[in-house]
Amino acid sequence: MMVMTARIVSWMVMSSDDLRYLLEPRSVAIVGASSDIRKVGGAISRNALSGSFKGRIYLVNPRRRTILGRRVYPDLTSIPGDLDLVEIVVPAEAVPDVMVQAAEKDVKAAIIVSAGFAEVGNVELQDKVRSIARSRGIRVLGPNCFGVINTMIDLDLTFSFTRALKGNIAFISQSGAMCCGTLDYAYSQGIGFSKFVNLGNKCDIDEADILEYLESDTQTRAIALYLEGVKDGRRFMEAAEEASKHKPIIAMKAGLTEAGARAALSHTASLAGRREIIEAALRQSGVVKVEDVEDLIGGAVALAGQPTPRGVRVGIATNAGGLGVTVADWCQSLGLEVPVLSEEVRRRIGGVLPRFASSGNPVDMTGDAGYAQYKAVSQILLECGEVDLLIAVFTSQGLVTSDGPAHGIVEAASNTRKPVIALLMGGRSVEQGRRILAQGGIPVYGFPEKAARAASVLVQRGILRPQRPLGVES
Amino acid sequence: MMVMTARIVSWMVMSSDDLRYLLEPRSVAIVGASSDIRKVGGAISRNALSGSFKGRIYLVNPRRRTILGRRVYPDLTSIPGDLDLVEIVVPAEAVPDVMVQAAEKDVKAAIIVSAGFAEVGNVELQDKVRSIARSRGIRVLGPNCFGVINTMIDLDLTFSFTRALKGNIAFISQSGAMCCGTLDYAYSQGIGFSKFVNLGNKCDIDEADILEYLESDTQTRAIALYLEGVKDGRRFMEAAEEASKHKPIIAMKAGLTEAGARAALSHTASLAGRREIIEAALRQSGVVKVEDVEDLIGGAVALAGQPTPRGVRVGIATNAGGLGVTVADWCQSLGLEVPVLSEEVRRRIGGVLPRFASSGNPVDMTGDAGYAQYKAVSQILLECGEVDLLIAVFTSQGLVTSDGPAHGIVEAASNTRKPVIALLMGGRSVEQGRRILAQGGIPVYGFPEKAARAASVLVQRGILRPQRPLGVES
Incomplete structure (x- = not known):
């Protein structure tokens, strides 16, 4: 006491x-x-x-x-x-x-x-x-601890060998090594940060303090937290609840299983706590929870770059049938809906696609879909009132390069307040498209599961902190 | 009839x-x-x-x-x-x-x-x-269809713009676009193939035929299948069961949810079937099932490069506590065990590590662990009889470059018949380590979840086609 x-x-x-x-x-x-x-x-x-x-x-x-x-x-x-x-x-x-x-x-x-x-x-x-x-x-x-970075004033007080790019994600980590790995990975992906903070032993300043500070930090649009243990759970929850009213918080809590908890105890002497209690506490505080550091970074990119959806209905536009099927599978597995589109919307989509394309949802635009099809179909899906967010999917099939589709997606997204995310599968052949999308503020992922999980993160944010009642169309 | x-x-x-x-x-x-x-x-x-x-x-x-x-x-x-x-x-x-x-x-x-x-x-x-x-x-x-590639005779009969590297994974896909995306991604990751086959409409040759052929193909060490629908389920199961006796098969079945099945129907007119039935059929045929194309490729790399474990006990060696905790969490979530090591083994590990390192499991070797620690700890874990496979984890923390640890892991793996996989988190700073590991035949992943899933794929193969009874130590 x-x-x-x-x-x-x-x-x-x-x-x-x-x-x-x-x-x-x-x-x-x-x-x-x-x-x-x-x-x-x-x-x-x-x-x-x-x-x-x-x-x-x-x-x-x-x-x-x-x-x-x-x-x-x-x-x-x-x-x-x-x-x-x-x-x-x-x-x-x-x-x-x-x-x-x-x-x-x-x-x-x-x-x-x-x-x-x-x-x-x-x-x-x-x-x-x-x-x-x-x-x-x-x-x-x-x-x-590993120190802090504030890219807004170009100050790096860490010993990182990798620079942080300017961005609008604040990253707070209890683990120093997680900071190094995250900075290095993020740099290679062109992902930037507003503030970067490693807490170390937390003899004074802890997550709650940083959350209070970030609440009013104009450069920060999303907050990513890597946690092992929280010393003062009540204060953390209060700070998280307050901060999450202003900006999205995404957290990964390590040590959720017995094996992980044992490791966390020996790593940072953190008492991990029971999984259900921690998950409920995070949810109650308005924090979106993920389970891997890849999803922590990927989810933060989505939250920082895209608005909150008002419902759970996902529209999928793809040039690759198999990727469309897999994204649909993952969306449904994660509790999102991939609604059947009305006749009217299908007819409009059919009007901008070749005869043998599929105007269902996923919309399979077939392998030669380029700038025009991506832009038109994305726009129809975003405007139609039947979906709450869009996942646009592309893989190179030899005939169409990735730049046109990427420009089409960016342009369609610029005319909407609904979230748009992209899945570009491949290596070198989709690099240019990835760059165009990232510059246009569209989060890009490389595989179906990742894109669906990012969509799920956005939807969870919408459920935890609805802008308007979910399911009600504007 | x-x-x-x-x-x-x-x-x-x-x-x-x-x-x-x-x-x-x-x-x-x-x-x-x-x-x-x-x-x-x-x-x-x-x-x-x-x-x-x-x-x-x-x-x-x-x-x-x-x-x-x-x-x-x-x-x-x-x-x-x-x-x-x-x-x-x-x-x-x-x-x-x-x-x-x-x-x-x-x-x-x-x-x-x-x-x-x-x-x-x-x-x-x-x-x-x-x-x-x-x-x-x-x-x-x-x-x-998209055609076939046989790298052994240097014959590419596809219209892919990306070459296939020589390797020992046979990739069979029903979707042509999945082939393009996979080839392009694999090339960027240095992943090679023995045979690459797109089935198209399957008017004659189907998965079962290719499986029968691959059963005796000396270049192929693992078979990866992307499926939407199977026309003759019984024949597929018989072929898969027979082929999987000789080499591991990993499959991704798209269209497992209602939304995905609807999409698959319009994509390749495939009737997707009930999830539980399909999963049971694959398991019964000795096929390891995954749910994303990233895991299909990642799992095939593990199966082609590593032996089958004889049990479910994972040893984890890391220089980054947080990554060790997360890998342990994922392993346990996937049904693997991360056993507490005996006093004797901990003492041996303690002998090669600095005083403040943690000799538990995960073994946290701390941030300055290099070649010698990675080699020694990996060797102790692989030899001790208390783990069935090893996940070695590294992230750059400024002081140790990735080459030494990578060489240490490769050398330890060369003295064992137990599987070894690696997790190297980061971007440019771990590129060299990734290359060294890949050249040494060690599958490398970038995030905890991916490494744990690859370990789980190996363990599932061990359960489906045990070399010896699981849990019995050699």
Whole structure:
């Protein structure tokens, strides 16, 4: 109870505005800076300096005079001017001293990258650091964390070797390795982020704080959460419920099975909790749940790029019958509807397709469908009032390149407030189409299951936070 | 009953050896050859001629003298020498005449690429072609098909714009578009094929015939089937049961839901059948079932490259805790076991890892694990007798590149008869590791769910066709 009380008091005196010092600092000092980019302190220095961040970055290292061509300060107190944020990359035992210096400089927030705290049983040292922070009003991210990225101000305070592209997805992860893998995968797919945060040991700042901050972050349009355990379930649920009123939240909770829970316990000492309880809690908080990191990223892309559907009826337009069948199978398996279209709509679709095409749903436009057919059929489906979202499907069959269909889908989507997602199956032959669709804001997936799951994520968001009653057509 | 009798008689006189003329011809004529590679006949001519096929290829077109620098014959009968196979790419109405010519030349097999038969309601024309074929002893693939590829003899008789890499997976598909998408995706992933067959309308040759042929094809180590409907269920089951005794078969049956079945009916006029019956029939025939084309390809790669496990116990070795937790979650969700390791094994693992690593299962080797740790831990897990297969997991965390871990995994796998699969999450930073693993014969996946599903495919094969009783350790 003592701990709970201390926590409650701290929340009372520290508003979520404090996190602006963490995520939008005007000045940052890196303590433990290095010129060896193979070291964590070196990689962080390189990343921080290589962007076009307009604020001030100070490097601190008592044993060096210059690093990467920049002046180096021996300690925090010798830095001229104010400091919003300090990032600490020194051995664990030296962290309390740096925190005391930070307090003297009136620093508002700290990122403790250094490992060797609670994650290896050194709870006492972590408590010591937290108590310094609390008594001096410093918010702390970590310890044992990967850092933060804010692409809006071009500031990367992580040791990632892969840059984050600018985007509108905020990614929050409890696992540092998940951050590295996600950044690297996302870069290869052209997926960008607004904010990127690794929580580490959560001695102070946790998911709930970040959610409160992101609620009003204009750059963020969807929030993706990788969770292993949540320390204060009630506060998390409250923060998630409030944030999800403003923007979609998608979460993956690892450790849901007995084997996974055992692994999570040894990984981040997280108590995983019962699957049903966690799933109900997330749902109640308005959070869409997925079960794999691929779906976490893919679902976030859909949520950030597309509006919320007002119902569960999916229209499918395809140039490949087999892919249409499989998407329909997956949609129905996931609880979506693939309605039979009215005679009137079928007649309209028939009017823009060759005689032997199938005007059912899926609409099989046959192998030579190009720009005109994709645009016309997509438009008819989106306007007809019989479907709530569209999945457009293409695979190269030698005669039509992927650019025309992609342009057709993008143009049809620009005239609607219904969500549109695309499935382009293949390798090199669909690369250009993928690029055109992504630039046009249409989420693209490579296989039926992935596209259907993204559609399901959008529909779940619509059910959890309906814009209007589901099933009622505008 | 008349039709059935005719079919039975035809099977009696035509053995599966006939398919050697289709898949291993010594001489091929392409009727409807063209020099315009944007046309189907042109793309087929280019593909057929551009490989290093040692047999003879004749181009036939009454209106041309040379195509792609080669002599052109006006008709089949003017070709000197014997003809095993004829590929027909002329308008549908002209196909019967070509078949009569083919019979005069004593051709053994025909691929009818031309569309405009039963798939558009022209059943009569298709029956006419079949009756010519049956009376003259010509086996027919198609009509309305994409052709065949045999990489062993470097013969590509499809109009695919993407080449097939040499490999040991035989891919059979009812859908032509699925063939195009699969070839293009597989090429980008470095996945190769032994034989590649699109069945089209199946007026004669169907899945069962191809399975009978593949049973003794030395190049093929796993068979992947994309099915919408099966015309003769009993014969398919018999062929599958027999073939699956010799090599693993993995199948995806599209049209399993009401929405999917409706789409399949309009796509290939296939009656989809009840989900439970189909699944039971596949299982009874020893066929592993998957539900997405990504899993069909991914599962085939695992089956072709790895031995069958003798039990359901999975060992997981990872440098990323979160990925280990998620793989464990997925394994358990799919019915696999992630057993707690004995004290003895944990002690051995602890001996090769830093103090703070976790020697449980998943074994979390921590972020700086490299070649030595991956090799040693993999070896201990594979040798210990407490797991039946290994999933090795890596994501780049800045300090260790992917090549060392990949080499470690390949070397450990080379000393065991237990299956090993890998999960490498990321983009560019894990490319080299992926390449090393693939060259070393280890199937590689990009996300937890995919790796766990591949493991599950191997385990299902083990259950359907056990090498020894499951759960009994060698």
